[in-house]
Amino acid sequence: MGEPxxxxxxxxxxRTSALVGLDGAVDFLCWPRFDSPSVFAxxxxxxxxxxxxxxPALNGARHRQLYLPDTNVLLTRFLSPEGVAEISDFMVLGxxxxxxxxxxxxxxxxxxxxxxxxxxxxxxxxxxVREEGGxxxxxxxxxxxxxxxxxxxxxxxxxGVAEFALKAGEAAAFVxxxxxxxxxxxxxPHEVAQWFKATSDGWRHWTARSTxxxxxxxxxNRSALVLKLMTSHEHGSMVAAPTFGLPEAIGGVRxxxxxxxxxxxxxxxxxxxxxxxxxxxxxxxxxxxxAREADGxxxxxxxxxxxxxxxxxxxxxxxxxxxxLPHLRGYRDSRPVRIGNGAAGQLQLDxxxxxxxxxxxxxxxxxxxxHEGWQGITRSINWVTENWEEPDEGIWEVRGGRRHFxxxxxxxxxxxxxxxxxxxxxxxxxxxxxxxxxxDAIYHDIHTNFWDPVAQTFVQSKGATSxxxxxxxxxxxxxxxxxxxRWLSTLxxxxxxxxxxxxxxxxxxxxxxxxxxxxxSFNMCSFWYVECLARAGDLAQARFLFEKMLGYANHxxxxxxxxxxxxxxxGNFPQAFTHLALISAAHYLNRALSAxxxxxxxxxxxxxxxxxxxx
Numbered sequence: 001m002g003e004p005x006x007x008x009x010x011x012x013x014x015r016t017s018a019l020v021g022l023d024g025a026v027d028f029l030c031w032p033r034f035d036s037p038s039v040f041a042x043x044x045x046x047x048x049x050x051x052x053x054x055x056p057a058l059n060g061a062r063h064r065q066l067y068l069p070d071t072n073v074l075l076t077r078f079l080s081p082e083g084v085a086e087i088s089d090f091m092v093l094g095x096x097x098x099x100x101x102x103x104x105x106x107x108x109x110x111x112x113x114x115x116x117x118x119x120x121x122x123x124x125x126x127x128x129v130r131e132e133g134g135x136x137x138x139x140x141x142x143x144x145x146x147x148x149x150x151x152x153x154x155x156x157x158x159x160g161v162a163e164f165a166l167k168a169g170e171a172a173a174f175v176x177x178x179x180x181x182x183x184x185x186x187x188x189p190h191e192v193a194q195w196f197k198a199t200s201d202g203w204r205h206w207t208a209r210s211t212x213x214x215x216x217x218x219x220x221n222r223s224a225l226v227l228k229l230m231t232s233h234e235h236g237s238m239v240a241a242p243t244f245g246l247p248e249a250i251g252g253v254r255x256x257x258x259x260x261x262x263x264x265x266x267x268x269x270x271x272x273x274x275x276x277x278x279x280x281x282x283x284x285x286x287x288x289x290x291a292r293e294a295d296g297x298x299x300x301x302x303x304x305x306x307x308x309x310x311x312x313x314x315x316x317x318x319x320x321x322x323x324x325l326p327h328l329r330g331y332r333d334s335r336p337v338r339i340g341n342g343a344a345g346q347l348q349l350d351x352x353x354x355x356x357x358x359x360x361x362x363x364x365x366x367x368x369x370x371h372e373g374w375q376g377i378t379r380s381i382n383w384v385t386e387n388w389e390e391p392d393e394g395i396w397e398v399r400g401g402r403r404h405f406x407x408x409x410x411x412x413x414x415x416x417x418x419x420x421x422x423x424x425x426x427x428x429x430x431x432x433x434x435x436x437x438x439x440d441a442i443y444h445d446i447h448t449n450f451w452d453p454v455a456q457t458f459v460q461s462k463g464a465t466s467x468x469x470x471x472x473x474x475x476x477x478x479x480x481x482x483x484x485x486r487w488l489s490t491l492x493x494x495x496x497x498x499x500x501x502x503x504x505x506x507x508x509x510x511x512x513x514x515x516x517x518x519x520x521s522f523n524m525c526s527f528w529y530v531e532c533l534a535r536a537g538d539l540a541q542a543r544f545l546f547e548k549m550l551g552y553a554n555h556x557x558x559x560x561x562x563x564x565x566x567x568x569x570x571g572n573f574p575q576a577f578t579h580l581a582l583i584s585a586a587h588y589l590n591r592a593l594s595a596x597x598x599x600x601x602x603x604x605x606x607x608x609x610x611x612x613x614x615x
Contacts, residue, residue, distance in 0.1 A: 050119030083108030133184030211277030236284030306379030353411025
């Protein structure tokens with residue numbers, strides 16, 4: 001059995017990324033882009049998926065992984081009485097695309113083994129391997145990759161292999177690149193050293209631009225580095241996660257492909273980048289969004305319609321048809337493994353609110369919106385005024401039928417509110433009376449049709465009595481005061497009905513998504529809950545739960561989408577939504593704690609306890 005999801009680190013080059021296990025194997029890589037077919041996918045099928053193994057021949061070694069501080073350069077260490085070995089992994093930033101792996105004998109001489117076993121086109125095609133000038137070329141499915149090394153390699157079946165000995169202090173390098181580059185020769189160790197330095201320096205320079213100087217800085221910086229890894233330098237778009245097919249429940253069917261740009265996820269990511277002072281990423285994404293609005297929608301409606309698709313390929317393409325890969329057994333036998341995403345054709349009205357919130361903040365902290373951008377926003381907001389009362393599949397992309405979801409209604413209010421604010425702030429032309437009337441109608445609709453007077457809570461959908469953790473965005477989006485009695489009673493109910501310690505489930509009614517089986521707690525929702533507690537004034541409890549949630553990260557500070565019954569990571573990994581929610585919670589909580597300390601209102605040891613919300 002291969003490494004579990006949480007036993008991985010990630011490296012990347014802003015075009016694609018690779019997962020590296022604690023055992024030193026690359027067991028997930030799509031090449032050359034995030035949404036390209038996989039080359040290595042043994043995480044989804046250990047026998048058929050393909051992997052790139054590199055490790056020392058040490059008996060009973062303990063494994064450790066760490067990042068070089070403030071970088072996405074990953075070190076995997078093997079610690080044994082027989083010696084200490086280290087594998088360095090990184091992808092070169094800029095220029096030709098390369099995955100670089102370097103093995104080093106840190107202490108005592110030792111032998112290493114390497115096996116490069118790519119399986120092209122989602123493991124549907126085994127390669128034809130040939131030797132060329134001391135390198136190995138793997139060809140298949142219209143793709144050709146070259147593996148170069150500083151040590152001799154040979155062909156074994158469909159794989160490239162090497163066994164070599166290193167003295168203490170010596171290193172050997174392996175470089176995977178496109179064969180079209182034409183470097184049919186061994187790799188130069190000095191060139192590898194230059195790539196290592198340039199890549200490390202590049203990541204450090206990017207991290208140094210962050211304006212965050214508060215508590216939990218290491219975790220915040222790591223989350224920012226993860227989000228940056230999932231950003232396309234070429235297009236400015238962002239994937240929700242770099243993987244596909246990792247299950248939300250072991251043996252279950254909720255196994256989706258997240259290698260696309262969701263308007264919702266990316267808009268929240270813009271917010272996270274802006275909070276940390278990374279305005280270039282926010283500006284690039286907003287330019288990408290303006291281009292998507294100008295494209296029209298998948299139904300053939302032109303730019304004048306204003307309707308947006310909820311997700312796109314990184315370059316803006318819409319061909320995201322969902323298919324299954326029955327030849328792959330799935331992670332821990334979780335089938336089916338899917339590529340593409342059938343949710344692409346859904347109606348999810350909330351995306352307009354997330355889009356407008358991102359546009360408003362980007363205009364405030366980054367580039368001011370262009371004329372074309374405002375024209376696109378105007379069309380989209382006009383579309384919202386005509387369609388906000390429609391049922392939809394909502395933020396959780398349910399497959400059990402459309403409903404009138406609270407979160408969708410809330411984000412339609414956000415869309416209109418932010419559009420009005422931006423128009424007034426910038427003196428932009430807009431149908432103010434119409435937009436304001438619709439915004440206020442939505443406000444009254446939420447307080448009338450989504451409020452349960454018996455349970456004293458806001459409910460998941462119109463006519464329902466169940467709770468949904470998406471309601472936690474109500475105060476975060478400034479729809480309601482975080483200390484409003486209606487909100488405090490709802491927050492109390494969330495704590496009682498959806499929360500186990502610090503872990504928050506998405507909703508009570510698990511039949512809403514139309515799929516069999518249960519799922520784990522949602523890490524993103526857990527961080528939303530923390531921020532809601534902080535905004536409600538219960539800073540002590542918020543900090544307590546936040547720091548407990550930090551303990552559920554893996555050994556590198558990374559999170560998947562969910563946590564399972566025993567705290568194992570589930571779902572696609574790492575997930576952008578979780579890390580951006582962490583950044584948002586940390587940012588607000590740090591600011592609130594600092595303000596409390598300056599005012600001298602925080603409790604001291606032996607003093608009178610600070611009042612809390614009682615939640």
